[in-house]
Amino acid sequence: MNKLGLIIAREYLTKVKNKNFIFTTLLTPLGFLIFFIVIGVIFSYEGSKTYRIALLDKSEMNIKFPDSTKKFSFIKTTEPIEQLKLKYKNGELDGILVLPKFAGVDVNAYTVYYHSDKAMDIEIESSLEKYLQDGVRNYKIQLMNLQSEQLDKLKTDIAIDPEPVSETEKDRSSYTGKIATMLGGIMGYVIFFIIFLYGASVMRSVADEKVSRIVEVIISSARPVELMLGKVIGVGLVGLTQIVIWLVLIPLIYFLGMSIAGIDTQQLQEVSQTMGQQAPVDTDELAQIIREVGAMNWWRISVLFVFYFVGGYFIYASMFAAIGAASGDDINDAQSLTIIVTIPILLAMYVMFQAIRLPDSSLAMFASLFPFFSPIVMPAMLAFDPPWWQIGLSLILLFAFSYFMIWVAARIYRTGILMYGKKASIKELGKWIWKG
Amino acid sequence: MADLLRLENVVKEYGALKAVDHVSFKVPESSIVGLLGPNGAGKTSLIRIITGITQADSGNVLLHEKDIYKIKDPSVGYMPEERGLYKKMKVGEQLIFLTRLRGLSKADAEKNVVFWMKKFQIESWWNKKVNELSKGMSQKIQFIATVSHNPKLIILDEPFSGLDPINTNLIKDEIIRLKEEGASILFSTHRMEQVEEMCEHIVLINKGRIVLNGEVNDVRNSYKENIFELTTSNNMPEEFFSEFDCNIKKERHYLIRLKQQQSTNDILSWLLHHEVNLISFNELLPTFNEIFIKTVNDTSHE
Incomplete structure (x- = not known):
């Protein structure tokens, strides 16, 4: 095996065999599952308390409040307010809602009073608002002598179906844009995360070798650039391994969790049906979305995704490696230097969100070619079917630039790893690149 | 005797500082040469050039008449002053990795590492991680890592620092034995009694320049x-x-x-x-x- 191979193998095997790696790889999906369950529980939490609210209606609108819900029980009353306040103090009521006289159909504002010593929570406020809004609306409809069916007829659903002009273009539906945005966002996000996570791991690994001084032993028999590349590739492979394991593990844990929780597919279908009633999705629409997703050129998307991942990873991981080499004996020193890498990655992330919103803009065009951004932006743009020349140019720029970045990083690296003590300044890094 | 290593007018500058200033000397085959000098004299800079870690600004470093920076000769073994091993890696794996990195096949590397660990009676450490070992123990591992690929030229930067007398003797005996088997050893030290005891030849540098260079006995006679x-x-x-x-x-x-x-x-x-x-x-x-x-x-x- 050549030296580069040996270095990659060592980096890969020690990382993969590490207990930490095994733990995080296995537990992260489980952790996420638990996290989502907990979030679900938190959000579905409805206070168990039922609010007893006295309704003192002087409006003559005869607004209908539900008699009792899980949250409220409304008590209609004509008792004077002082009497009600006494009841409140005795703990028989949680609040008193006073509806004053309503001025008439031309009025667009209406103030009601809620008497309570406690602050009103947002949910109570919005529920009460909703009841009142509906009530006033119905009252106004009556006053104006309208039929509520007539009002319904005023609503019209609009669909804009994009049709191609040239015959060579394929027909798309109005969902294409939405699906592309979703998919693009997810892909851009995934690349961002992988690059950030494993790039930082390269940095730590380089700094570790420098601090433990092993680096001097190794570069007496291997070239510094071999050591750096070996590390970048080794950690990259560790990352890929982790992702593959997760791709297998996450669905497995998901279904396992489902069966343990006693939810069978039958129930799941029922749940989705009841949900379907709340937000009706046309079966036609669903079929259309599925057809759209299926019609995407998945081969092209996945192959290009891998290319962009590799190019982007090399650019950022070699920058991280250079920073690791420039750090002092205290690894935490390097934190201030990481800003050189964090800023372009974060910018790329924001540009990506903007680019999928405006895929035809010149910003999207520029970002999909600019090598610092293209690894994150271009995968997100793939779903919008950019022309081949744009992809080609972007890939050429990306790989030319990653080659250049590896060269730059290697120059910093080979000087940096032998400088012990304090961390280097950005000025020094520049000197190392130019003078070598 | 033929020369294994020859330095000719080697110069290395770091900015205004001349770390190595026109240094020339030879290391004959099968010999022990002491590289002496006060702190900051340029010993480490010189050693890094000889090991091919850094390149000289000018001058030649020839191993078997070939430029050492270009060939990265695996027949050199180097133990830096700042000892370094992968702390979380197991001893056996680590030694095999370092030996293979110097060009040995997996089987040969394993054979040599086992041989040396038996010799130092530390076979039981094979599966220990380096951070579980004491300083003296990891010094032994470091020494094995330096010599396990049968180098012709062994460069040791302060090989005895931090060793107790027993381990000092152990390493000293090994150095002498390696020399008798044909290897050449260049080592730097501050401990003059070791120079008298072991070296045949000394090179003393100060401020990057050679100030004394010769056979130990000749040097001593010239100073009497x-x-x-x-x-x-x-x-x-x-x-x-x-x-x-x-x-x-x-x-x-x-x-x-x-x-x-x-x-x-x-x-x-x-x-x-x-x-x-x-x-x-x-x-x-x-x-x-x-x-x-x-x-x-x-x-x-x-």
Whole structure:
């Protein structure tokens, strides 16, 4: 095996065999599952308390409040307010809602009073608002002598179906844009995360070798650039391994969790049906979305995704490696230097969100070619079917630039790893690149 | 004897600092050469050039007549002053990795590592991680990592620092044995008694320049000042002091510096003639410690 191979193998095997790696790889999906369950529980939490609210209606609108819900029980009353306040103090009521006289159909504002010593929570406020809004609306409809069916007829659903002009273009539906945005966002996000996570791991690994001084032993028999590349590739492979394991593990844990929780597919279908009633999705629409997703050129998307991942990873991981080499004996020193890498990655992330919103803009065009951004932006743009020349140019720029970045990083690296003590300044890094 | 390593006018500058200033010397095959010098003299810079870690600005470093920076010769073994091992890696794996990195096949690497671990009786550490070992223990591992690929040239930067006397002797014996088997060893040290004991050849550098370079015995002879020490059983007659340049060190203990044209026989015959009973008589040679301090001071004040 050549030296580069040996270095990659060592980096890969020690990382993969590490207990930490095994733990995080296995537990992260489980952790996420638990996290989502907990979030679900938190959000579905409805206070168990039922609010007893006295309704003192002087409006003559005869607004209908539900008699009792899980949250409220409304008590209609004509008792004077002082009497009600006494009841409140005795703990028989949680609040008193006073509806004053309503001025008439031309009025667009209406103030009601809620008497309570406690602050009103947002949910109570919005529920009460909703009841009142509906009530006033119905009252106004009556006053104006309208039929509520007539009002319904005023609503019209609009669909804009994009049709191609040239015959060579394929027909798309109005969902294409939405699906592309979703998919693009997810892909851009995934690349961002992988690059950030494993790039930082390269940095730590380089700094570790420098601090433990092993680096001097190794570069007496291997070239510094071999050591750096070996590390970048080794950690990259560790990352890929982790992702593959997760791709297998996450669905497995998901279904396992489902069966343990006693939810069978039958129930799941029922749940989705009841949900379907709340937000009706046309079966036609669903079929259309599925057809759209299926019609995407998945081969092209996945192959290009891998290319962009590799190019982007090399650019950022070699920058991280250079920073690791420039750090002092205290690894935490390097934190201030990481800003050189964090800023372009974060910018790329924001540009990506903007680019999928405006895929035809010149910003999207520029970002999909600019090598610092293209690894994150271009995968997100793939779903919008950019022309081949744009992809080609972007890939050429990306790989030319990653080659250049590896060269730059290697120059910093080979000087940096032998400088012990304090961390280097950005000025020094520049000197190392130019003078070598 | 043929030269294994030859340095010719090697120069290395870091900005305005001349870390290595026109250094030339040779390391013959099967020899032990001591590289001496005060702190900051440029020893580590020089060693990094010899190991091919950094490139000289000018001059040649030739191993078997080939430029060492270009060939990255696996027949060099290097132990840096700042010891370093992968802390979380197991001893056995780590040694095999480092040995293979120097060009040995997996099988050969394993064989050699096992051989050395048996030799140092540390086979039981095979599955231990380095951060579980004491400093002395990891020094042994470091030494094995340096020599496990059968290098022809072994470069040791301060090999004995931090070692207890037992381990110092162990490593010392191994160095001498490796030399007898044909390897050449270049080591830097501050401990002059080790130089006297082990080295055949020394190179002393100060401020990046060679200030002394030669065979240990030649160096010592060139520094001797013709001073002799003698002890007697009865008191020295007064006349002796006018005849010879003599100082009393303590009672019946004298230091004599030979004047021009005087020889040791002159002293002995004088003593016989005056019936002084001689107990011991020997030449007082300068220690390397003295040579080191004297040379460094002389060259520092230039």
